[in-house]
Amino acid sequence: SSELTQDPAVSVALGQTVRITCQGDSLRSYYASWYQQKPGQAPLLVIYGKNKRPSGIPDRFSGSSSGNTAYLTITGAQAEDEADSYYCNSRDSSGHHLLFGGGTKLTVL
């Protein structure tokens, strides 16, 4: 199918580890990228490729994948990691068109 599926919301206790998932057939062939979006802001790239972080992104953010599922893991979540949504994106099975997941709202308790 040509879509990426994310859980609508997850929560994590301060300092604990949370894993956000993204499922889609195309993820068997292509890496997912992950974006953090806070209210009123443009998305921010946090993970791309095979677990790569752009400059300035804390190393508590990491990415992995297995089969048709990509994961964004935040190890030791901080209050500032709370976001309206974390979005995954990748190519579709054609390799030309891009997809975004529906987003996962993260609450840090």
Next chain:
Amino acid sequence: QLQLQESGPGLVKPSETLSLICTVSGVSVSSTTYYWGWIRQAPGKGLEWIGSIFYSWTTYYNPSLKSRVAISIDTSKNQFSLKLTSVTAADTAVYYCAGSGYGAYEVFGDWGQGTLVTVSS
């Protein structure tokens, strides 16, 4: 430091054409190592890829919008643009331009601040 800035009308009438420009600074839009794209976000909704353009002016469009969308590059002004025809209220959204210097056009490392376009008569 790559910076992007969207500009264009904030209000467009139904059935008319939405036109936006993204002004790029810090990198040439004709760079062979950068890719450019448009993404939109309807109020309270998720991100939707509109299309991308890169060297040799290759373009890819969201199949659901392909019949109405065109993305082009103006090297003289270091800009790329979006045109979306026959708009309806469903096209009301914040429109972002974005760039990728990470070797893959799906990796949007730099974003403009976004511009809200409302479709209404």
